[in-house]
Amino acid sequence: MISISQLNESQRQAVEWRDKSLLVLAGPGSGKTAVLTMRIANIIKNSPDENFRILGLTFTVKAAKEMKDRITVLLGNMDNRVQLRTFHAFCTDLLRQHGSHLNLKPDFSVITDEKDRIAILKELDVDNPEDILSRIDTMFTHGISVEELPKYFAPENQTECYELQTIFNQYIQALSNENQLDFGSMLYFTRLLLETKPRITRQLRTVYKYICVDEFQDTNLAQYIILKLLAPPDNANLFVVADEDQIIFQWNGADPNRLESLKKDYHIDILQLPYNYRCPKEIVEIANRLIKHNSNRIQKKSPGIPFRKDSGKVKLQSYENFDLELSGLAVEIDSVPLQDRDKCLLIARSNKLLTAANTYLKEHGINAEIVSKNQDFSSPILLIMYFCLKLANAPNSRSMLNKLCAAATGMNGLMLSAEDISAKAKVEGSSLLRSFFDAASESEILNPVCNAGITYLCDTIQYQKFVHICLNHFDNANIDNQNNEIFPDYKDDKENWLRITQYIEDTYEGNAGLHVFLQEMDLTPKSKSIGKDCVRLQTVHSAKGTEFDHVFVIGLAEEQFPTYFAIKSGDKSMEEERRNCFVAITRASKSLYLSYAGEYFGWHKRPSRFLKEMGLLND
DNA sequence: GGCGGGACCATTTTT
DNA sequence: TGGTCCCGCC
Secondary structure: OOOHHHOOHHHHHHHHOOOOOEEEEEOOOOOHHHHHHHHHHHHHHOOOOOOOEEEEEEOOHHHHHHHHHHHHHHHHHHHHHEEEEEHHHHHHHHHHHHHHHHOOOOOOEEOOOHHHHHHHHHHOOOOOHHHHHHHHHHHHHOOOOOOOHHHHOOHHHHHHHHHHHHHHHHHHHHHHHOOEEOHHHHHHHHHHHHHHOHHHHHHHHHHEEEEEEOOHHHOOHHHHHHHHHHOOHHHOOEEEEEOHHHOOOHHHOOOHHHHHHHHHHHOOEEEEEOEEOOOOHHHHHHHHHHHOOOOOOOOOOOOOEEOOOOOOEEEEEEEOOHHHHHHHHHHHHHOOOHHHHHHEEEEEOOHHHHHHHHHHHHHOOOOEEEOOOEOOOOOHHHHHHHHHHHHHHOOOOHHHHHHHHHHHOOHHHOOOOHHHHHHHHHHHOOOHHHHHHHHHOOOOOOHHHHHHHHHHHHHOOOHHHHHHHHHHHHHHHHOOOOOOOOOOOHHHHHHHHHHHHHHHHHHHOOOOOHHHHHHHHHHOOEOOOOOOOOEEEEEHHHHOOOOEEEEEEOOOEOEEOOEHHHHHOOHHHHHHHHHHHHHHHOOEEEEEEEEEEOEEOOEEOOEOHHHHHOOOOOO
16 A cells, blocks of 8 residues: 555645545546545544544445555554445434434335335335336435425426325335335435434534545435535535546436536535556557547546556457457457456446357357346345344344245245245234244255244344354255255355455444344345456446456447447437446556457447547548 | 338446 | 348239
């Protein structure tokens, strides 16, 4: 890690910034995480006798963890004055503490599965639940209240508006009744709390004297409103890091105007970190040329300056058709020594191209894996254990019992009916979970789980003991099944489980209650482990925030990248598409390989306009 | 047998 | 926006 003396002038200025709000414009590889964490550490070190805290907000769990790790190195055990959370985790913390004012119980659970949200709407007898859900999400991400809704409907559509208002209210009520929140409603309730309980808001403002936001350009309106409540513009210390050239989540509520609002609302000072420490000179140059074509950028922002003196390779290849493009790609990757394969990232704009590339590479003996994150675990056996914990936390949840039965059915030929178990529980006056354990214990593999469950989840709540016994049992049972037929995905799931458990241990110092434990489990994405000599395949969006030695971008043709949609829907979309391309090429720290074909799936395509804009192709 | 017209396909997914 | 294929009609 770098020390203050190694910082460049603008980085040092940002790190030493103290008394006013600041917007730091930080392009790819500009050292923004170092700046953020060093400033936080600096402030804490220079105020040993004070009690205020610093709140650092990020979007991804990964970013929060990365900052936390760095802060721990910088501050040691002084880091308890720093809260580093994702927006959503911060909201859940707040709602657990103060949600009772809004009739939320502190042990609410988190819905991460879209199907569960749809199910709530179905319960409400909604006609077109998928469509309504996306409208509700729009209301959530844009912070649109029921009262404001008519503004967004034409006069002749007010009936439709009224229906949506009714459903929205019912949906919120249902979440609260069932004691569960989805991602959008966390923001909704947090805003409501801060707006209607000024004493709580005031207290938060006193405690969190400094607030830092990473990747601010990704905030949706609801999050920005919450931020403004926490850090009122007239007397706040807000430290915001952003890159307007990396806004690629507009369809999820991010918006270039948000930065404009920030500048206007806060009269904020602006500082740019101009150096790019990641990309070689050639790549910085083409990235600069490309992004210059976006007209709506902050005028003051100068092009990135390459810091590194060594040169990197940029290679552009064209092929007659997609098949040949893939074979060219395979040849190129083949030339990378096996031990460097895990430093290779293949990027495509769409999953369609990515999947095709994946198949092709594997068929031609190149170890490749599509990297995607799952919100949930995937192996049935671990899911059973997990759902048991969730049912212990929400003892009356029929939907959780349904999931649990679905996961357990099939184990040793077991057949379970949630209906029967629920009826039996009623008759015997026992809990759903206990009744489930009674029914499932006839399965050989689940029997030890059931016994442990009765002791440690029903008679007493000692969830760590339950987990410990289950994992031991699974491990022992797994020894006979090297081929993993009985426990598919178990290995990955267990790795994720242990990793997240460790994180929770560190964060809560072993004092996490069951609902907090489950919250962290729910909010942390689960990843698949990837082999050592394996090339990673990612879409542009999922590759954001990563860095690789060798980056390969395929499909640089009109209507692929930029997509047909972007071309059709005009300048604003095209600018976002250009930022997508900017993000893709700036992942590379050594070499960049770009390719396009003249034909995809039987359709003739021209080379991407972005190649011309980068100066790699003539008109 | 020659033709006009329609179908085909078309993105991304932080929590 | 593309190229191509196939159907139906004259």
